[in-house]
Amino acid sequence: MDSYLIQVNGHGDHAPILDVHLKTNGNSMSLGKVKGRKPRWAVRASEMSKKTFNPVRAIVDSMKVEPNPKKAMISLSLGDPTVFGNLPTNDEVTQAVKEVLDSGRYNGYAPSVGYQSCREAVAAYYNCPEAPLEAQDVILTSGCSQAIELALAVLANPGQNILVPRPGFSLYKTLALSMGIEVKLYNLLPEKAWEIDLKHLESLVDEKTACLIVNNPSNPCGSVFSKSHLQKILAVASRQCVPILADEIYGDMIRDGLLRLSQRILGPCTIVQGALERILHRTPPEFYHNTLSILKSNADLCYAALSAIPGLQPVRPAGAMYLMVEIEMEHFPEFENDVEFTERLISEQSVFCLPATCFEYPNFFRVVITVPEEMILEACSRIQEFCEMHYQGAEGAQDLECDK
Known part of the structure; x- marks a missing residue:
């Protein structure tokens, strides 16, 4: 029985x-x-939580090193342009948010896709004859991270795969794996200013490929694709019938799905929505021009300084806030990898650069170029001192290997 x-x-x-x-x-x-x-x-913890893994946090949090107490800490790791005060928010933006807050008109719940008037403002701002845009084409989110999450959730089902750049923004992989979506990494080529290895990209496509993520300008590379290279990427996607996820640009084929997914949360910040139209139309063009000028000057300065350091090979950026630097590990044989290299850089010189293992690309590190000019010069000077202390030529490196 x-x-x-x-x-x-x-x-x-x-x-x-x-x-x-x-x-x-x-x-x-x-x-x-x-x-x-x-x-x-x-x-018990959910399966999604068990699958959620952020490589940046995992690597950085495990770096148990103390900076040199004799030198003030210089952090070139955090991609936040407001930290050091040299790239402040424009006064028009600040004033717009203050006025909306004082008005009391945007304190309650808003539609999950955003206020209609705000969507209209965004559509009008970005509309052009070649790509007409209407309010119904716009969904407002709580930052870009939520936009990425919505896009992945609407394009891919568990068991499918997405194509992600290597090196690339770690959040794509973090979100995808938590949803049960496989991540396939396609290579970017540093010797070609981080263009996509198109043959490698196309070789990864199969019947389960849900989308191709194109990050341009790139984090962490700071690269910007030329028009001709973008056309080649489009040709691959068209040939393989794979949609491209570039920021929040999709097609009408998944619009209804996005509307439904947006209803899972309460929607984007209402205060910012209320100030959005003024932010878009009254922030002076000089603000953007001046910010870009500072970033370009910092990028040129940082690239020139790092290029003169033995054992390092920076790749000149063309956009964003980042610069990637190759470590010629054969000249630093006492370090196993980029994580050890950057850990020792912190402990000896109090300069914090993010190891590119965080971006699936070992033996590089990422530098953030939003810091003030004098801080860049000081940081590069310390990096040079560090490299000169640990650098070994080909003969010296070979001798050390024999001693091991």
């Missing part, structure tokens, strides 16, 4: 005793008295 266990939550210290009877084909069978077990708490 099969055994059965029926448990019911009771009161007090024990569940009640049950007398269980089953009827089969009119015949009654008694299974006797079964004493139920005491209920226990069993709150």
Whole structure:
């Protein structure tokens, strides 16, 4: 006879005793008295949470190093242009948010896709004859990270795969893996200013490929693709019938899905939405021009300084806020990898650069170029001192290998 266990939550210290009877084909069978077990708490982490892994946090949080107490810390790792005060928010933006906050008109819930007036403002701002845009084409999100999450969720199902650049922004992989989506990494080529290895890219496409992510300008590379290279990327995507996820640009084929997914949350910040039209239309063009000029000057300065350091090969950026630097590891044989290199750089020189292992690209490190000019010069000077102390020519490196 099969055994059965029926448990019911009771009161007090024990569940009640049950007398269980089953009827089969009119015949009654008694299974006797079964004493139920005491209920226990069993709150477990979800499968999504178990699959969520951020390589940047995992690597940085495990770097148990202390900076040199004799030198002030210089962080070239955080991609936040507001930290050092040399790239402040424009006054028009700040004033717009203050006025909206004082008005009290944007304190409640908004439509999950954003206020209609705000969507109209965004559509009007970005509309052009070659790519007409209407309010219904716009979905506002809580930052770019949520836009990426929505895009991945609407394009791919668990078991499918997406194509992600290497090196590339770590959040793509973090979000995809948590959703049960496989990540395939296609290579970028540093010797070609981080253009896509198109043959490698196309070789990764299969029947389960849901989308191709194109990050341009790139984080962490600071690269900007030429028009001709973009056309070649489009040709691959067209030939393989794979949609491209570039920022938040998709096609009408998944619009309804995005509308439904946006309803999972309460929507983007209402205060910023209220100020959005003024931010778009009244922020002076000089603000953007001046910011870009500072970033370009910093990039040129940083590239020139790092190019003069033995054992380092920076790749000149063309956009964004980042610059990638190759470590010629054969000249630094005492370090196993870029993580060890950057850890020692922190402990000896108090300069924090992000190891590119965070971006699936070992033996490089990323530099953020939003810091003030004098800080860039000081940081590069310290990096040079560090490299000169640990650098070994080909002969010296070979001798050290023989000693191991």
